[in-house]
Amino acid sequence: xxxxxxxxxxxxxxxxxxxxxxxxxxxxxxxxxxxxxxxxxxxxxxxxxxxxxxxxxxxxxxxxxxxxxxxxxxxxxxxxxxxxxxxxxxxxxxxxxxxxxxxxxxxxxxxxxxxxxxxxxxxxxxxxxxxxxxxxxxxxxxxxxxxxxxxxxxxxxxxxxxxxxxxxxxxxxxxxxxxxxxxxxxxxxxxxxxxxxxxxxxxxxxxxxxxxxxxxxxxxxxxxxxxxxxxxxxxxxxxxxxxxxxxxxxxxxxxxxxxxxxxxxxxxxxxxxxxxxxxxxxxxxxxxxxxxxxxxxxxx
Amino acid sequence: xxxxxxxxxxxxxxxxxxxxxxxxxxxxxxxxxxxxxxxxxxxxxxxxxxxxxxxxxxxxxxxxxxxxxxxxxxxxxxxxxxxxxxxxxxxxxxxxxxxxxxxxxxxxxxxxxxxxxxxxxxxxxxxxxxxxxxxxxxxxxxxxxxxxxxxxxxxxxxxxxxxxxxxxxxxxxxxxxxxxxxxxxxxxxxxxxxxxxxxxxxxxxxxxxxxxxxxxxxxxxxxxxxxxxxxxxxxxxxxxxxxxxxxxxxxxxxxxxxxxxxxxxxxxxxxxxxxxxxxxxxxxxxxxxxxxxxxxxxxxxxxxxxxxxxxxxxxxxxxxxxxxxxxxxxxxxx
Numbered sequence: 001x002x003x004x005x006x007x008x009x010x011x012x013x014x015x016x017x018x019x020x021x022x023x024x025x026x027x028x029x030x031x032x033x034x035x036x037x038x039x040x041x042x043x044x045x046x047x048x049x050x051x052x053x054x055x056x057x058x059x060x061x062x063x064x065x066x067x068x069x070x071x072x073x074x075x076x077x078x079x080x081x082x083x084x085x086x087x088x089x090x091x092x093x094x095x096x097x098x099x100x101x102x103x104x105x106x107x108x109x110x111x112x113x114x115x116x117x118x119x120x121x122x123x124x125x126x127x128x129x130x131x132x133x134x135x136x137x138x139x140x141x142x143x144x145x146x147x148x149x150x151x152x153x154x155x156x157x158x159x160x161x162x163x164x165x166x167x168x169x170x171x172x173x174x175x176x177x178x179x180x181x182x183x184x185x186x187x188x189x190x191x192x193x194x195x196x197x198x199x200x201x202x203x204x205x206x207x208x209x210x211x212x213x214x215x216x217x218x219x220x221x222x223x224x225x226x227x228x229x230x231x232x233x234x235x236x237x238x239x240x241x242x243x244x245x246x247x248x249x250x251x252x253x254x255x256x257x258x259x260x261x262x263x264x265x266x267x268x269x270x271x272x273x274x275x276x277x278x279x280x281x282x283x284x285x286x287x288x289x290x291x292x293x294x295x296x297x298x299x300x
Numbered sequence: 301x302x303x304x305x306x307x308x309x310x311x312x313x314x315x316x317x318x319x320x321x322x323x324x325x326x327x328x329x330x331x332x333x334x335x336x337x338x339x340x341x342x343x344x345x346x347x348x349x350x351x352x353x354x355x356x357x358x359x360x361x362x363x364x365x366x367x368x369x370x371x372x373x374x375x376x377x378x379x380x381x382x383x384x385x386x387x388x389x390x391x392x393x394x395x396x397x398x399x400x401x402x403x404x405x406x407x408x409x410x411x412x413x414x415x416x417x418x419x420x421x422x423x424x425x426x427x428x429x430x431x432x433x434x435x436x437x438x439x440x441x442x443x444x445x446x447x448x449x450x451x452x453x454x455x456x457x458x459x460x461x462x463x464x465x466x467x468x469x470x471x472x473x474x475x476x477x478x479x480x481x482x483x484x485x486x487x488x489x490x491x492x493x494x495x496x497x498x499x500x501x502x503x504x505x506x507x508x509x510x511x512x513x514x515x516x517x518x519x520x521x522x523x524x525x526x527x528x529x530x531x532x533x534x535x536x537x538x539x540x541x542x543x544x545x546x547x548x549x550x551x552x553x554x555x556x557x558x559x560x561x562x563x564x565x566x567x568x569x570x571x572x573x574x575x576x577x578x579x580x581x582x583x584x585x586x587x588x589x590x591x592x593x594x595x596x597x598x599x600x601x602x603x604x605x606x607x608x609x610x611x612x613x614x615x616x617x618x619x620x621x622x623x624x625x626x627x628x629x630x631x632x633x634x
Binding site for chain 2: 034035090093094097098099100101102103104105107108109110111112114115116119228232235239270271273274277278280281284285288
């Protein structure tokens with residue numbers, strides 16, 4: 001029982017990271033109807049931005065709450081800049097092209113960032129700086145709760161609430177929802193569609209930046225190929241929850257995280273990556289709209 | 301130029317050119333020459349789905365892996381005849397590899413081809429990865445070590461007149477490449493082939509014309525998987541060694557780049573880019589001393605993908621074929 005509780009805490013902290021990244025996929029899909037394959041690479045670059053900014057500011061050995069905040073903000077800003085330039089140079093010229101072309105471009109951008117990162121940062125893994133001390137905070141029913149997991153859950157829940165506030169209680173969020181509903185009508189009503197799309201990329205990639213720091217804290221190892229698998233899993237989480245739905249991405253991420261930890265503990269760790277694809281195939285065959293998604297009818 | 305459209309003439313010309321180049325060069329160049337054929341079949345088969353039927357598959361490496369493993373297992377467990385008997389045996393094993401890959405393609409394609417665009421890409425990617433992970437974890441397939449010592453083609457001896465090992469392999473590869481080319485080529489000019497094209501152009505309109513779009517997609521997928529299995533079989537014969545690490549996502553990306561670069565829906569364009577994709581890593585290998593040992597291949601591929609999509613979305617050849625330019629008098633080249 002205590003063991004199970006421990007695994008659930010692990011699963012929730014892993015799942016909340018998936019949720020953060022899945023939110024980026026789901027927001028871009030909601031507004032552009034495209035899968036932003038490069039999102040996982042923005043996340044990977046975020047980890048390296050955090051690594052190098054901590055090094056440059058000489059903060060890698062002073063774990064504290066302020067350190068975490070400083071690195072978080074720098075990484076969010078850098079990730080946003082990266083995503084903005086990807087949007088401007090790769091996606092914007094193709095906005096009126098068929099979806100297949102955008103998909104191929106997205107795969108191209110993703111591969112490009114992956115291999116350029118290998119050239120710049122080197123292919124070998126790096127040790128992520130300690131931004132927060134790993135210590136025992138308190139015990140729940142005999143299960144130790146560590147500061148890592150609390151930080152991860154705390155930061156991701158805060159970020160999700162901030163996103164919720166942005167989307168549902170600000171003018172910008174209203175514009176985002178309008179554009180995702182119908183770009184043509186939104187632009188007639190005086191909404192700057194391009195700028196709204198750019199802001200969506202900023203919001204999504206900031207969350208990916210946060211996610212990368214949390215993964216760095218949890219696993220303490222970063223490498224240029226780290227984005228591929230976690231990106232695919234986050235995408236599965238977004239599809240599981242219903243792509244385009246913000247609540248769906250959060251729920252999908254948590255479900256995926258918990259089930260993955262359970263498969264590793266009670267099944268075989270070799271199939272942990274196959275699990276995500278299994279879930280994806282299952283959900284696409286039986287409920288393609290996902291848990292929270294709405295079924296859409298295609299009209300001629 | 302019309303004579304090149306006769307399969308036997310085309311095969312003879314290919315064997316003559318590639319054979320004379322190969323006989324003058326060392327075994328390294330010979331292997332590259334043989335890989336031109338493997339990659340061409342890989343590209344042409346993917347072109348049938350991605351280019352002509354308009355369904356985006358990202359899991360081609362999985363089917364190639366199935367073909368390669370089938371060939372490896374059969375030819376390491378059954379004694380391989382020496383002499384002229386080797387060719388028909390190898391031919392049957394290759395057909396078997398294609399059939400197994402086609403069968404798996406049927407079971408993968410039937411459910412996943414209900415999906416469209418991005419989702420289909422991800423699901424096929426997922427199936428490709430599942431195939432690789434399974435090969436990696438099942439002891440019967442040799443696990444991560446793979447299968448080695450796959451017999452290669454023997455020398456042929458016609459009463460003193462010896463045909464080199466390389467030439468035998470080349471004849472075998474040419475046979476399959478030419479078969480693949482003309483099969484797909486003639487298929488596309490037939491009624492089912494027009495069905496494939498109509499699915500790409502407008503699915504709803506095709507359905508309204510009475511075309512069973514799901515059947516068309518599954519047919520294209522099975523044929524494509526068959527030839528992917530053939531490519532895998534050739535791969536196993538030429539390298540004599542297979543392991544799951546050879547059939548990663550990057551191999552699927554290679555195939556996709558062949559299709560996209562050459563033009564989605566152009567056989568000769570696809571062949572041209574298959575040549576490019578095979579030769580580029582070899583050229584870059586010699587440049588490695590100047591780039592501090594960094595492999596620039598993937599950077600070039602990815603940049604090529606982005607730039608082609610932005611500047612020339614229909615690919616270098618578009619839907620044209622090289623021989624459209626040979627017909628000087630005929631202006632309507634479609």
